[in-house]
Amino acid sequence: MTVVYGSMYDHTRRMADAVARGAAAAGVPVAVVDAGRIHPSFVLAEAWRRRGLVLGAPTYDGGILPAVGAVLRLMARKRLANRVVGLFGSHGWQGGAVRKMADEVAEPRWEVVDKVEFEGAPRREDPARGAELGRQVAERVTD
Numbered sequence: 001m002t003v004v005y006g007s008m009y010d011h012t013r014r015m016a017d018a019v020a021r022g023a024a025a026a027g028v029p030v031a032v033v034d035a036g037r038i039h040p041s042f043v044l045a046e047a048w049r050r051r052g053l054v055l056g057a058p059t060y061d062g063g064i065l066p067a068v069g070a071v072l073r074l075m076a077r078k079r080l081a082n083r084v085v086g087l088f089g090s091h092g093w094q095g096g097a098v099r100k101m102a103d104e105v106a107e108p109r110w111e112v113v114d115k116v117e118f119e120g121a122p123r124r125e126d127p128a129r130g131a132e133l134g135r136q137v138a139e140r141v142t143d
């Protein structure tokens, strides 16, 4: 599984770690990629290698954090197909990133297994929700 995320204050990053832990516990190898630091072409190459794909982004101006949005559009343009997908993200108030990611992944017709949205920093119960998301995607893939 590839976990691709972006994060400004670490909230979404902490959830990415929880997702990865959940998938690893289910026996699926996981690569975690920070879209804010790795060039989109390399992020795409990582996503290409594995069928499981979990995307995480905080809401930014009512939408997806730009670094993650750019990667998503590149994946669509390069016709990355046949992916089992989980979505997660943090928001401060109204949110929007998770909803918009769901809209964007509807286009390549990826199978969205589940979505996890949370406010601000992950609270006590949130890492378990992230781990469960990772487990659910991991159950449907071998890589």
Ligand SMILES: Cc1cc2nc3c(=O)[nH]c(=O)nc-3n(C[C@H](O)[C@H](O)[C@H](O)COP(=O)(O)O)c2cc1C
Residues within 6 Å of the ligand: 006, 007, 008, 009, 010, 011, 012, 013, 057, 058, 059, 060, 061, 062, 063, 090, 091, 092, 093, 094, 095, 096, 119, 120, 121
């Ligand atoms: C420039 C900027 C724009 C933001 N825009 C929104 C927004 O439109 N809606 C919202 O609910 N939260 C918004 N937020 C709040 C973040 O989504 C929130 O702080 C989130 O927990 C950050 O997660 P992160 O630490 O993974 O970056 C914004 C934050 C920043 C810095």
